[in-house]
Amino acid sequence: MTITFERLSPALGARVHGLDLREPLTAASHAALHQGLLEHQVLFLRDQLLTPRQQRDAAAHFGDLHIHPIYPKHPEQPEILVLDTELNDLRDNALWHTDVSFIQTPPLGSLLSARRLPPYGGDTLWASNSAAYAALSAPIRELLDGLSAWHDLSKSFPLERFGQTPDALERFNAARAANPPVRHPVVRVHPETGVKGLFVSEGFTTRIVELGESESDALLRLLFAHAARPEFQVRWQWQVGDLAFWDNRITQHYACDDYRPRRRVMHRATILGDRPRGPREAI
Template identity: 65%
Template sequence: MSNVTVSPLSTALGAQISGVDISRPLPPDQRDAIEQALLTHSVLFFRDQPITPQQQARFAANFGDLHIHPIYPNVPEQPEVLVLDTAVTDVRDNAVWHTDVTFLPTPALGAVLSAKLLPAYGGDTLWASGIAAYEALSAPMKRLLDGLTATHDFIKSFPLERFGNSAEDLQRWEAARQKNPPLSHPVVRTHPVSGRKSLFVSEGFTTRINELEAAESEVILKLLFAHATRPEFTLRWRWQAHDVAFWDNRVTQHYAVDDYRPQRRVMHRATILGDVPF
């Protein structure tokens, strides 16, 4: 039997996991226990897990195929692991509520984030539950939103003025823009495993609700962005060295607090590809 221990952190989302060594191959019972905990709690935290990029990628690959990010630098010997290093890359796009890579036709199932270098203070990350936010909406608002779609645009979080500063950066940005044109996803997404409904719009990538007039879309999105990140739907994690977070990207959004400059912060992320939202 699995010796995985799951300790919930809030009603809306979040649990701390113990009894697992991520650096080693996962036995099937531990993998299944972690997957079930993810379905129940949406974001999981593992303390004291010093792992290499290869070990991080192996852990993440237990849950699906891995994505190679079109903009962020990666670990050369393990390109599926991207590097978020404030000394190298402008990561201000992380200091906004967002759901990862929703500019893809098949946005991420989840992501595994490993703390490599932390500031002495600051640099927390917040997560918000799209399920809790949706379930708290009034019945008339749910009826309005169900069936609507929204445009998600790569450029909203990766504008040319911040990611095209050299010839090489410009070439990478242009290739990413052409490969990832704006596309549409449901405003309310159904989780493919649990069947629960979740808000699936975020300030990071969502630009408009397609079926509404522009002014209507602007007002409704502003309302949803504020509603989805109410404190009762969120959890704030204070990182320690070698912490690992694993979240369900299908039903959450997150915000990396940019409150530690000029200190440096380095994180490694492995992103797990998902399926077409419905």
């Protein structure tokens, strides 16, 4: 069956038809999915209730997988991160963020599987960082092209929420020691398409290196608000068995925390990427 992509919004997002990831990816289907990801930035597939091993195998076609330093892992498949509101405080997902930007080689992308959902609520939104960058004025783009910023695990995983028990504190301290703050360009050049996109997010970006504190705070507030404009977004209403596959290098996302006290369980496989390059570095 031919793989096709149904566009969902002007900025990003497409639904994939004609592909079943419960079957091993062929070279042709892998190439089509990869090209679709580059073009649409986030892809959605219905009726893909994968086992943890199938999800891991599908993600591994695109690169080595990341094991999260804090979130729990699936007992049968450590490469699968478990996002379960009965196990963790997931408020850190209810803000705009790019996954795991606190490491030197942030993820290429992620495959997220819906396992258990509330009867309503719990949607996820994605925003295109390339659309956001392109919509800025030329003088602001020129300024941003030469800047860099710090990304810090502790901003979304603070000690007061993730170090409340001896085991949690030990895990937090180990994660913090293994993942000190890292410096990335404020504008990232996509390594495959050459497209520029913002690479800051409310989730992990703490400070613009080249600016004073008040200037950094003001500019980051502007960029966070700008990147979250509705015209850069697509919103997905989950069904059990849905799978989302997004390009983490050029997007950010927001998981709506509007369903408590109902439970939501998602499985995520996270594909490691490369070191971000800025526009001046890429010349």
